[in-house]
Amino acid sequence: MLGTALTTQTTGSFFGKKRADLKKRIWQHRWLYLFILPCVIWLLVFCYYPMYGATLAFKDYSYKLGILNSPWAGLKHFRAFIYSPDFWRVIKNTLVISGLKLLFSFPAPILLALLLNEVQAVRFKRVVQTFSYLPNFVSWVVVVSLMNVIFSPYGGVINDLRKNAGLETIFFMGSREYFYPMVILSDIWKNAGWGTIIYLSALTSVSPELYEAAAIDGAGRLKSTFYVTLPCIKGTIGIMFINAVGGLLNAGFDQILLLQQPDNQLISDILDTFVLKTGLSQGRFEYATAIGLFKSVLSLVLMTLANEVSKRTMEVSIF
Amino acid sequence: MYKLKWTGRAMALGLATTLMLAGCSSGSSAATSTAGDNQTTAAAGEASTIDGSTATDTQKYDDVKLKMLICWNGGFKTASDQYNNEVAQAIRDKIGVTVEYEGIMMSETEKLNLVFASGDMPDMINAPYWGGDGGETAVIKKAAREGQLLDIKDELPKYANLSDAYDVGIVSQAFLENDLDDPTFGGARYILPQETPGDVADITNWAYGVFVRGDVADTLGIDPTTIKTTDQLLDFMTKARDYGFKDVNGNDIITATTFHEGWDYGQYAMNFNSKQATSFVKQDDGTYTYNTLTDNWIDSNLFIWKLVNEGILDKECFKQSDDLANQKVGNGTALFAAAQYSTVINATKLTGLYDSNPEMRYVPVGPLNYADGEASVQVELKGRNGSPAIIFPTSNQNLEASLAYLDYVNSEEGARLCQYGIEGDTYEMNSEGQPRLLQSILERKQNGDTTVDDELREKGIGYILGRTLQADKRMTWWGERGAGDADVAITELVAYQEARPVEQLAGYPIDKLAQSFEDYDTLKTYAFDDTTKNDYTQRAFFADTEDEARSILEDYQDYLTSQEGGLFQKYLDYANEVAKTRDDVIN
Known part of the structure; x- marks a missing residue:
C-alpha cells in the first residue's frame, strides 16, 4: 500500500514537474506562442469546428432541423454509394489518375530541382526558376481555357500546324486517348516549378564537402547525384511522398472537372466530380458527405501505409 | 498559481472565441426564424386593392x-x-x-x-x-x-x-x-x-429551330424552307460541309453548332419527335411507355452520333460556353446553328455580322416536320x-x-x-x-x-x-x-414564329397523373436525373462506331429499368393504370 502510494506520489510529482516545466517554457516563449495563436484559432474554427458536419453522412438532412437535429439514418447513404453502379468505376478512375500523377508528376519537381541545382550561371538559374513558378499562379480555369484554344480542332494552333502538314485534325481535349496525357502534362506544367522550391531548399543543406569527397573518389556529376544528393534529400522526398499518397484520392478536382468531355466521361469521373454531380448539385448533402467521409477514411489508411513504407525504406515518417 | 490562471484564461478565451463564432451562425438562423414566424402571423388585411389591372390603391409603406x-x-x-x-x-x-x-x-x-x-x-x-x-x-x-x-x-x-x-x-x-x-x-x-400567360396571345413563342447562313443556302441552290425531314437536313448539311465555305475572317468553318452545353442539339433531330406534351409515348396497343425506352429514342440519338461522327456537328458544342458559341455564330464560322432564333440573331449583333456581311444573315431551316409528317409547333398546355x-x-x-x-x-x-x-x-x-x-x-x-x-x-x-x-x-x-417590339420587330423572327406557331393541347398530361406513384420520390432521384442521362447520350455521340453508340444508349435503358429492383416498370404500370381513370389523358 505504502509502495503504491509512494509510486503514485512520485509519478504525480514527476508529471507535476513536467507540467510546470512546460508552462515555464511556454511563458518563456510567450511571444512566439502569440504568433502561433491566429493559426491555432484558424485551425479550430475552420478545420475542427466544421467536423461536426461529418455526422450529416449518417442523417436524413432537413433544412429546418439543421445538421444536429436531423434524424439519424444509419449507414444508408454509404450503402447507396457502395452499391451504386458507378462505385467501382469512380474508385478506379480516381486511383488511376492519382497513380499516374504519383508516377509522373511527383518526380517531376525533384528532377527539375536536380537540374536547376547543377546550373552554374546564377542569373540564368533565377530566370528559369521564376518562369517555372509562374504557372502555379494561373488558375485551372485559365489553364484549361488556354488548352482549349491551343488544341481546338477549329482554329487551334496545334491543329492548324497539323492541317498545314496535310494531317487530319484531332480533338485532343475531347478524345479518350488523349485524356491521361493532357491531365499529366498540364499538371506537370502547372505544378512542377512550384514544387521545386522545397527540394531546392533541401539541396542547399547538402554539405559541399560531400561533393568534394565524392569527386576525390572519382564520382562524376551523375554519380554524385545518385550517391550524394538523393540520399541527402531522401528525408524531404519521403515526407512529400507520404503527403502525396495521403492526397491520392483527391486526383485534382478542378482540373479534372474542367477537362471532362463526353468522350472521356467514363475514365474522367473521379470521386470529387461524382460528389458534385450526384450529391451537391442535387441537394443530396448527406450522400455527398458520406462519400467525402468514405474518401477521408480511405486516405487516412493510405497515408498510414505510406508512412510505414517510408519508415522502413527511407527511414522517414511523420508519425 | 498566477501562471496557471493565465494559461487557463488563454484556453478559455480560445474556447469562448470558437463558441462565439459557432454561436454567431446559429444565432443568426434563430433570428431569421423568429422574424419569419412573426411574418407568418402578421395581418395583411389593411391593404385594399381595386379590381382589374389599373393602378392599385394600396396603403403606402414607410420606405x-x-x-x-x-x-x-x-x-x-x-x-x-x-x-x-x-x-x-x-x-x-x-x-x-x-x-x-x-x-x-x-x-x-x-x-x-x-x-x-x-x-x-x-x-x-x-x-x-x-x-x-x-x-x-x-x-x-x-x-x-x-x-x-x-x-x-x-x-x-x-x-x-x-x-x-x-x-x-x-x-x-x-x-x-x-x-x-x-x-x-x-x-x-x-x-x-x-x-403565366394572360391570354393565348401572351404565350411566348420561343422560336426554336435550326438556322443556316443565308449565303450557304443561296450558293448551294437549296431553299431552306423546303427542308422537312432528317434525310433532307443531313443532305443539306453534308453539301454545306463539303463545299469549302469560309467564315467572315476567311477561316475554316464549322458545319453546325449549338449554344451553351449543347443547347439545343435536339432541334437537329426534331423530325424524330411527335407532337406531345410529356415524355410518354402512346403505343399502337393504346398503352403508354416512356420515350427513353423506345427504339425511336435510340434512333434520334444515333442521328446526332452520325452528325458528330461525320464531322458535321461541332465536337466542342457539348461543353462550350455561350461566349464561344456567340463567336462561332457571330463570325459566321458555324454554317448551321440550333437554338432560339433570337439567340442566333443576338450573336450576330455582337459582331455586327449583318452590317459587314448581309449575305450571311441566318435564315430558318424548315421548320422540320414531326415524324408523322405533320408540321412542328410549339406545344403548350391550356394554362401553364x-x-x-x-x-x-x-x-x-x-x-x-x-x-x-x-x-x-x-x-x-x-x-x-x-x-x-x-x-x-x-x-x-x-x-x-x-x-x-x-x-x-x-x-x-x-x-x-x-x-x-x-x-x-x-x-x-x-x-x-x-x-x-x-x-x-x-x-x-x-x-x-x-x-419597341411593334415598331422594331425583326421581320424574319416574326415570320418564323408564324411558321412554327404555338399550339395549345387540351387534356390532363399523363406524367402529372403518374406523380401520385407511391415511390415517386425514390424514382426521381435516378430516373429523371438529366445529368446521368446526358452522360450516357453524349458519350454515345462520341462512340467510334454506330454499334458502340447503340450499345451505350441501350445501357442507359437498362440502367433506367434495372435500378431499385425494376421500380421504373412499376411506375409505367401505375401510369397506365391511372390513365384509365380519366378520358382526357394526353401524352
Missing part, C-alpha cells in the same frame, strides 16, 4: 427595402443603383417599397439548396418551378414542407392583380393539383406562379404546366409589402412604368392609347445601337417585369410584349 434573389443561372442585369433610379423612385412614391434584385451564376438547384441549407435567405426568390421531376421543384417542395416558406393562401385574394394566380386557364389543372397545391403542403399555398415561381422564405421581413409591390407591378400602371419608364421622358401614348417608346429611342434601336438598352436599364426600365409579372397581359394591354 420598405426588400431583396429578391433571381435564381436563374446566367445573372440578372439591373440598374447599377437599384434604389436611386427613376422607376424605383416612382414605385416608392406610389407604395413606399423598393426591391433590389440579385442574379446568380450557378446551377439553380444548387443555389436553392445552398440558400435553404445555410439559412441565408432573401425576402423573395424567383426560381424555376417546372413541377413534377424538376430538380428545383423538388428543393422548393422540400423547403415548403419543412417550414422554410411562408403560406400565402390567405393573402393572395387581397391583391387584385395577383388573386387569379391559381385560376385554371392561367395554370393547368394538372399543375394546380400536383405541384401548386401539392398534397404534401397540407392545404397551404407557398408558390406564386409567374410568367410549370412556370417560374416567386416564393417567400421565412426570412421575409414584410410579406404585405412584398405582395403589395408585386401587386403594383402587375397592374397596368405599374407594369407600364417598369417597361416604358416615365411618360414624356422615354415613352408617349399613341392614338390607340398604347405606350410606345419615343421615336428617338426607337431610331437608335433600329440602328442596332445596343447602348440604348443600357441607358434605359440605368433608369430602372426593362428588367423588373421579366421576373415579377404573374399573368403576362402585355400583348393584350399594349399590343407588344417588349418595349
Whole structure:
C-alpha cells in the first residue's frame, strides 16, 4: 500500500514537474506562442469546428432541423454509394489518375530541382526558376481555357500546324486517348516549378564537402547525384511522398472537372466530380458527405501505409 | 498559481472565441426564424386593392427595402443603383417599397439548396418551378414542407392583380393539383406562379429551330424552307460541309453548332419527335411507355452520333460556353446553328455580322416536320404546366409589402412604368392609347445601337417585369410584349414564329397523373436525373462506331429499368393504370 502510494506520489510529482516545466517554457516563449495563436484559432474554427458536419453522412438532412437535429439514418447513404453502379468505376478512375500523377508528376519537381541545382550561371538559374513558378499562379480555369484554344480542332494552333502538314485534325481535349496525357502534362506544367522550391531548399543543406569527397573518389556529376544528393534529400522526398499518397484520392478536382468531355466521361469521373454531380448539385448533402467521409477514411489508411513504407525504406515518417 | 490562471484564461478565451463564432451562425438562423414566424402571423388585411389591372390603391409603406434573389443561372442585369433610379423612385412614391434584385451564376438547384441549407435567405426568390421531376421543384417542395416558406393562401385574394394566380386557364389543372397545391403542403399555398400567360396571345413563342447562313443556302441552290425531314437536313448539311465555305475572317468553318452545353442539339433531330406534351409515348396497343425506352429514342440519338461522327456537328458544342458559341455564330464560322432564333440573331449583333456581311444573315431551316409528317409547333398546355415561381422564405421581413409591390407591378400602371419608364421622358401614348417608346429611342434601336438598352436599364426600365409579372397581359394591354417590339420587330423572327406557331393541347398530361406513384420520390432521384442521362447520350455521340453508340444508349435503358429492383416498370404500370381513370389523358 505504502509502495503504491509512494509510486503514485512520485509519478504525480514527476508529471507535476513536467507540467510546470512546460508552462515555464511556454511563458518563456510567450511571444512566439502569440504568433502561433491566429493559426491555432484558424485551425479550430475552420478545420475542427466544421467536423461536426461529418455526422450529416449518417442523417436524413432537413433544412429546418439543421445538421444536429436531423434524424439519424444509419449507414444508408454509404450503402447507396457502395452499391451504386458507378462505385467501382469512380474508385478506379480516381486511383488511376492519382497513380499516374504519383508516377509522373511527383518526380517531376525533384528532377527539375536536380537540374536547376547543377546550373552554374546564377542569373540564368533565377530566370528559369521564376518562369517555372509562374504557372502555379494561373488558375485551372485559365489553364484549361488556354488548352482549349491551343488544341481546338477549329482554329487551334496545334491543329492548324497539323492541317498545314496535310494531317487530319484531332480533338485532343475531347478524345479518350488523349485524356491521361493532357491531365499529366498540364499538371506537370502547372505544378512542377512550384514544387521545386522545397527540394531546392533541401539541396542547399547538402554539405559541399560531400561533393568534394565524392569527386576525390572519382564520382562524376551523375554519380554524385545518385550517391550524394538523393540520399541527402531522401528525408524531404519521403515526407512529400507520404503527403502525396495521403492526397491520392483527391486526383485534382478542378482540373479534372474542367477537362471532362463526353468522350472521356467514363475514365474522367473521379470521386470529387461524382460528389458534385450526384450529391451537391442535387441537394443530396448527406450522400455527398458520406462519400467525402468514405474518401477521408480511405486516405487516412493510405497515408498510414505510406508512412510505414517510408519508415522502413527511407527511414522517414511523420508519425 | 498566477501562471496557471493565465494559461487557463488563454484556453478559455480560445474556447469562448470558437463558441462565439459557432454561436454567431446559429444565432443568426434563430433570428431569421423568429422574424419569419412573426411574418407568418402578421395581418395583411389593411391593404385594399381595386379590381382589374389599373393602378392599385394600396396603403403606402414607410420606405420598405426588400431583396429578391433571381435564381436563374446566367445573372440578372439591373440598374447599377437599384434604389436611386427613376422607376424605383416612382414605385416608392406610389407604395413606399423598393426591391433590389440579385442574379446568380450557378446551377439553380444548387443555389436553392445552398440558400435553404445555410439559412441565408432573401425576402423573395424567383426560381424555376417546372413541377413534377424538376430538380428545383423538388428543393422548393422540400423547403415548403419543412417550414422554410411562408403560406400565402390567405393573402393572395387581397391583391387584385395577383388573386387569379391559381385560376385554371392561367395554370393547368394538372399543375394546380400536383405541384401548386401539392398534397404534401397540407392545404397551404407557398408558390406564386409567374410568367403565366394572360391570354393565348401572351404565350411566348420561343422560336426554336435550326438556322443556316443565308449565303450557304443561296450558293448551294437549296431553299431552306423546303427542308422537312432528317434525310433532307443531313443532305443539306453534308453539301454545306463539303463545299469549302469560309467564315467572315476567311477561316475554316464549322458545319453546325449549338449554344451553351449543347443547347439545343435536339432541334437537329426534331423530325424524330411527335407532337406531345410529356415524355410518354402512346403505343399502337393504346398503352403508354416512356420515350427513353423506345427504339425511336435510340434512333434520334444515333442521328446526332452520325452528325458528330461525320464531322458535321461541332465536337466542342457539348461543353462550350455561350461566349464561344456567340463567336462561332457571330463570325459566321458555324454554317448551321440550333437554338432560339433570337439567340442566333443576338450573336450576330455582337459582331455586327449583318452590317459587314448581309449575305450571311441566318435564315430558318424548315421548320422540320414531326415524324408523322405533320408540321412542328410549339406545344403548350391550356394554362401553364410549370412556370417560374416567386416564393417567400421565412426570412421575409414584410410579406404585405412584398405582395403589395408585386401587386403594383402587375397592374397596368405599374407594369407600364417598369417597361416604358416615365411618360414624356422615354415613352408617349399613341392614338390607340398604347405606350410606345419615343421615336428617338426607337431610331437608335433600329440602328442596332445596343447602348440604348443600357441607358434605359440605368433608369430602372426593362428588367423588373421579366421576373415579377404573374399573368403576362402585355400583348393584350399594349399590343407588344417588349418595349419597341411593334415598331422594331425583326421581320424574319416574326415570320418564323408564324411558321412554327404555338399550339395549345387540351387534356390532363399523363406524367402529372403518374406523380401520385407511391415511390415517386425514390424514382426521381435516378430516373429523371438529366445529368446521368446526358452522360450516357453524349458519350454515345462520341462512340467510334454506330454499334458502340447503340450499345451505350441501350445501357442507359437498362440502367433506367434495372435500378431499385425494376421500380421504373412499376411506375409505367401505375401510369397506365391511372390513365384509365380519366378520358382526357394526353401524352
